[in-house]
Amino acid sequence: MSWIARSVSPNGLRVFEAAARHLSFTAAARELRSTQSAVSQQVRALEEQLGLPLFERIYRGVRLTEAGHALFVSVQEGFATIDRTIERLQHKHRHPHVNILTDFSFAAYWLMPRLPRFREQHPHIDVRIVTNQGVLDWRAQEVDVAIVFCDERTLAGGVPLLIREEVFPVCSPSFLQRHGPIENLEALSQLPLLTLTADQGQSWLDWPSYFEQLAGVGYLGSSELTFNNYTLLIQAAIAGQGIAMGWHGLVDDLLENGMLVGLKALRLRSPRGYGLVDARPDSPGEAKRALQEWVLECAAQERERRTKE
Template structure:
């Protein structure tokens, strides 16, 4: 069974056409047909059903097609990884929208000045992270200490209410939980199992009563929630390390007398610890010292 035969089979199965496969491979329809027939004979399997004006995959053909595509994809990723060693090293960083927007991106120009030869690719996911099977080198993940055991800690979770100066002037002062429970709160959903602190958990941990006013807006994206807070539409939970710059620039006011710390936070996970790459080590060291 020749590798070229599998390549011809993959093209024919993808197009469901020997003619289209021949055009892609710069071959002829008869040559493709012969290669497929030789593969079927070698495997003693019928890979295609010949139908009017074309072909369709048989059940064994579909199974082989999926396996061949997965194998080719693995080979391509491996070749790309090997070639990267002879070009500028590239790092794929996976994190959520919040940390990417408010912590990583504002600091990234410093890293690029220090390491101009390292290419950084930022990948974001707001839901539960699954970096298995993805081209990820470093994952910056939010979770509790047990879930991030052994991972260097980037940020501990400390939250406090934030709002615009105009909102505080209209609704303030907001200096205790009772008053906080009476104003519009902006809610970040955790409908995909995320572990960050929400308003019910915040009030419960501080011993306050439940929020009595209806939330005006609900978001599944933290940057949008922060923009709504800046626009004066309500009070949001702000995370230390993410909203600090917005407070310093006067875009938000932090009600830090109502601050709460938890055992959760952001950890840095080396997805492939067996790969001891200088670029990866440089990025992790820079993050943890920033």
């Protein structure tokens, strides 16, 4: 930084910006609650510091020189950047925020229906949700908390378990009426199964693993539809296009309101499940702590309610 740049008065730049924007010392003085002569003196002092004329004095006004125009553009950009930064810092101070990373399925069917309760309890906390359907790497993203589908090793490493993986076939009531009863794996294997791909290494159950673990044989049928988005897959099941694999904790509301029917006699449990990960353990904060406590409380309440059913 040159000596001239260091010696330029910030107030002089502010006066210059107002005068250049209005192309009038009088109007600038009115905006700044100063006088025309004071504005003129500030501008003249700035010109002397820079060794450049910034304005041409013309009849009943002023106009910018080439140097004045270049400085005006830069000063406006600089003040705008400062204003945005101050606003962002003040907003962050007024409204602490927490960034959550999770997959589309959990966000749509577990988090979003419950989030209004958190917002009611903590109206001052801004919640930002980041979703991805692939393997979720919370270390590579700017997030505070991650709610991810975890394998046994991750859960054994101290990640709190929210929902244990429990799956069962689900379909629309009309589909069951047309094709039922569906009481065993043989009947299930003859029907169109809606498949959620795991082409990015996700560890959740798929139909081949489901049949292998329940019956010891692989499923040899062909699926009618394959999706990489669980939300779309569930919409296809609601529309009666086939049987989907339903996860406990995600499809519960759809079962309760009758949009789907669960074939729970064919359920399968695994040691995997959704876990709550502190993505920034070295960065504590009120917002993150409040969200973590709320998520754990919701999960505990639902486990307790389920044991009473």
